[in-house]
Amino acid sequence: MSIEATAITADKLVAEVTRLKNEGWRLVTFSSVEIDAANMEILYHFDKDLKLTNLRLSLPKGGTVPSISGVLFGAFLIENEIRDQFGVTFEGLVIDYQGRLLNECTATTSNSPFCRLLVNQSGVTVAKEAH
Amino acid sequence: MARTVIPFGPQHPVLPEPIHLSLVLEDEKVVEALPTLGYVHRGLEMLATKRDYNQMIQIVERVCGICSMIHAMCYCQGIEEMMGIEVPRRARMLRVVWSELHRMHSHLLWLGLFADSFGFEALFMQLWKIREKIMDVNESTTGNRVIVSVNVVGGVRADLDESQIRWIKDTLVEVEASIRSLQSTIMNDRTVCKRTKGVGILSKQAAYDLGAAGPMLRASGVAQDMRQLKYAGFDEIPFEPVVETAGDSWARGAVRFRETLQSVDLVRQALDKLDGSELAAKVKGNPEGEVIMRVEQPRGECLYYLKGNGSKFMERVRIRTPTFANIPPLAAILPGLDFADVPVVVLSIDPCISCTER
Numbered sequence: 151m152s153i154e155a156t157a158i159t160a161d162k163l164v165a166e167v168t169r170l171k172n173e174g175w176r177l178v179t180f181s182s183v184e185i186d187a188a189n190m191e192i193l194y195h196f197d198k199d200l201k202l203t204n205l206r207l208s209l210p211k212g213g214t215v216p217s218i219s220g221v222l223f224g225a226f227l228i229e230n231e232i233r234d235q236f237g238v239t240f241e242g243l244v245i246d247y248q249g250r251l252l253n254e255c256t257a258t259t260s261n262s263p264f265c266r267l268l269v270n271q272s273g274v275t276v277a278k279e280a281h
Numbered sequence: 282m283a284r285t286v287i288p289f290g291p292q293h294p295v296l297p298e299p300i301h302l303s304l305v306l307e308d309e310k311v312v313e314a315l316p317t318l319g320y321v322h323r324g325l326e327m328l329a330t331k332r333d334y335n336q337m338i339q340i341v342e343r344v345c346g347i348c349s350m351i352h353a354m355c356y357c358q359g360i361e362e363m364m365g366i367e368v369p370r371r372a373r374m375l376r377v378v379w380s381e382l383h384r385m386h387s388h389l390l391w392l393g394l395f396a397d398s399f400g401f402e403a404l405f406m407q408l409w410k411i412r413e414k415i416m417d418v419n420e421s422t423t424g425n426r427v428i429v430s431v432n433v434v435g436g437v438r439a440d441l442d443e444s445q446i447r448w449i450k451d452t453l454v455e456v457e458a459s460i461r462s463l464q465s466t467i468m469n470d471r472t473v474c475k476r477t478k479g480v481g482i483l484s485k486q487a488a489y490d491l492g493a494a495g496p497m498l499r500a501s502g503v504a505q506d507m508r509q510l511k512y513a514g515f516d517e518i519p520f521e522p523v524v525e526t527a528g529d530s531w532a533r534g535a536v537r538f539r540e541t542l543q544s545v546d547l548v549r550q551a552l553d554k555l556d557g558s559e560l561a562a563k564v565k566g567n568p569e570g571e572v573i574m575r576v577e578q579p580r581g582e583c584l585y586y587l588k589g590n591g592s593k594f595m596e597r598v599r600i601r602t603p604t605f606a607n608i609p610p611l612a613a614i615l616p617g618l619d620f621a622d623v624p625v626v627v628l629s630i631d632p633c634i635s636c637t638e639r
Contacts, residue, residue, distance in 0.1 A: 151569070151570030151571065151572060152570055152571050153572065171490070176489055176490075177492045178492065178575075178582070178584055179584055179601035179606065181586040181599040181601075183586075183588060183596075183597050183599070184596075184597070193586065195584065195586075200505070200507075200509055200510055202573060202575075204573075222490065223490075223491055223613065224606065224609040226609060227318075227605065227609055228605075245315065247317075250319075251317075252318065252322045
């Protein structure tokens with residue numbers, strides 16, 4: 151038994167996701183799956199009227215994939231998590247934690263580390279230095 | 282205007298779980314909000330390669346305490362579909378009973394915490410007092426208050442006798458009356474309305490496009506609930522999603538309040554449909570193939586992607602929890618709010634960081 155999923159290549163991913171969004175499909179999530187020592191898959195799950203449609207993208211581990219967070223903002227957290235867990239780089243992420251979504255607390259040792267780090271990442275001017 | 286950065290969390294007065302929001306303020310207005318996770322990430326999905334598929338039930342129950350039964354039910358339903366197992370009718374109805382009891386105590390817990398978030402402590406204590414009756418039912422029927430651990434692949438491991446069914450029905454009468462007695466306070470009280478109406482509005486289109494789930498989605502007018510997929514015993518129990526249209530914090534509370542009463546009715550119907558069939562089907566072999574299973578947790582749609590390779594260990598267990606889906610919509614609605622409204626709006630998504638940090 152395997153799920154129905156349309157195979158897709160990285161170069162057509164954003165266009166296909168845009169088409170699905172325009173047709174009223176809602177992003178549920180992606181599932182990243184290890185295939186063997188060198189390869190993996192990302193399954194993109196979309197819902198419309200309680201029916202699922204899936205896209206299957208094959209890629210080498212540690213590969214690069216275009217981000218769909220520019221089309222569907224809700225994807226940014228999923229893409230950052232897959233980057234942390236599988237080392238995939240998502241090009242064009244709207245909020246990029248640079249591989250530190252899940253291990254933020256080890257990134258710095260100052261008293262208010264989270265504030266300073268995130269502000270620097272987002273490019274916002276810091277009005278008051280973290281203390 | 283100069284901007285100030287306020288670190289919101291990871292320790293909160295009303296939210297006992299760690300999530301951090303970096304709030305950028307201009308005067309008292311939030312102009313940007315960036316979430317940070319990972320303080321308690323446990324890597325439970327990876328344990329699938331070290332624990333066999335039956336042991337994984339205990340693992341997925343611990344993804345989240347408050348909806349542990351529904352995590353296990355979703356996982357077991359996925360394995361059952363993969364292995365072609367037909368679950369006996371009694372077991373399917375019992376799954377409805379315990380899953381709806383979980384929804385009730387989760388919503389009552391949240392309603393209490395929500396009241397606490399805007400300083401209404403008397404309401405908080407009243408709601409948690411009602412919740413204790415549900416916890417008593419869980420404890421007497423399963424042996425545990427929170428992690429009830431009733432699911433096995435093929436069905437359930439616990440049963441209800443006639444005296445327990447009568448007692449649960451009597452308890453539900455008390456619970457329903459108690460909840461209804463608080464209805465006017467929760468829906469119409471000046472304090473509640475002042476702090477929640479028009480605060481943190483998420484439009485119907487934005488909720489859909491941002492991938493919101495559960496009461497967050499339904500409070501914005503989208504009538505979608507995974508119980509419409511008719512899993513477990515819902516194929517025999519009529520069900521309509523609870524929907525509100527305002528999309529604000531009040532509407533999210535109203536959806537959960539009405540769903541609590543709806544769950545009382547669903548439990549009664551499931552109890553009435555218990556027949557004399559077995560508690561669990563026999564299971565042979567190991568799961569092979571891939572399957573997607575979705576159920577409705579108290580916080581919304583939960584998706585399990587399962588992949589088996591014919592051995593006793595799963596190749597992949599991927600869990601998408603509803604709070605994970607509701608964080609981007611939260612980040613999108615916080616800008617524009619007064620700083621004092623941030624705790625209320627954060628609470629209004631019913632954040633479960635335990636689920637998120639699976």
